[in-house]
Amino acid sequence: MTxxxxxxxxxxxxxxxxxxxxxxxxxxxxxxxxIEALQWLSETHVDLVVTDLVMPNMDGVDFVAKLRExxxxxxxxxxSGSTDSVIARYGLKSIDIPGANAxxxxxxxxxxxxxxxxxxxxxxxxVK
Numbered sequence: 001m002t003x004x005x006x007x008x009x010x011x012x013x014x015x016x017x018x019x020x021x022x023x024x025x026x027x028x029x030x031x032x033x034x035i036e037a038l039q040w041l042s043e044t045h046v047d048l049v050v051t052d053l054v055m056p057n058m059d060g061v062d063f064v065a066k067l068r069e070x071x072x073x074x075x076x077x078x079x080s081g082s083t084d085s086v087i088a089r090y091g092l093k094s095i096d097i098p099g100a101n102a103x104x105x106x107x108x109x110x111x112x113x114x115x116x117x118x119x120x121x122x123x124x125x126x127v128k
Contacts, residue, residue, distance in 0.1 A: 002121060003027040003044070007037040007051035007063065008079075013106075017050070020110045021117075034063030041071060048120060050113070053080035053097070064099040075120035079113075081106030 004026050008014035011032075018028040029044065031037035033055045040046070049067065053060035064076055078100040097103075102116050 001025070001027045002047045003029065004117065005029045005031060005037055005040055005046045005049045007031045007034060007049065007055070007060070009033055009052060009055040017110075017113070020114075024114060026117075034058030034060065034066065037063060038066055041067065041074075046071075046074065047124075048075045048077070048117060050077045050079060050117070053078055061097050064097060068099045073124075075124055076100045076102075077113075077116055077120065078103045079106055079108065 002025075004021055006014050006017050006021075006028060008017070008030070009032050014030045014032070018030055021028045029040050029046065031040055034051070035058045037049070037051070038058075041049075051060045051063055055063075058066075060078055060080070064078070067074065067076065076099065078097055080103075101120055104113055104116055
């Protein structure tokens with residue numbers, strides 16, 4: 001089974017994405033912020049991470065940087081609808097942040113997220 005970690009501070013969105021992914025036979029772990037997500041990563045095998053960018057306690061930029069220290073090859077998708085706040089806070093022109101393998105703007109369609117997940121997982125298998 002493939003395990004996906006969803007890092008999202010909005011409970012309803014996190015639970016909705018989790019439900020969709022579980023319907024497609026993924027095992028899903030939910031975390032409300034980067035700190036909780038790093039705890040899960042230290043305790044559990046994860047095959048792919050989908051993270052929000054703007055979160056309390058530890059944002060997506062810091063989370064991905066920390067994740068890369070211990071999991072340099074773990075596929076990461078960044079999801080965010082907050083392009084203006086991202087530009088203001090980080091000076092980034094988009095949600096494509098260093099260390100992430102892919103990004104998807106919110107709101108996104110389930111099929112688009114699933115396609116990105118499948119693409120990254122297929123690339124990971126091809127590399128092994």
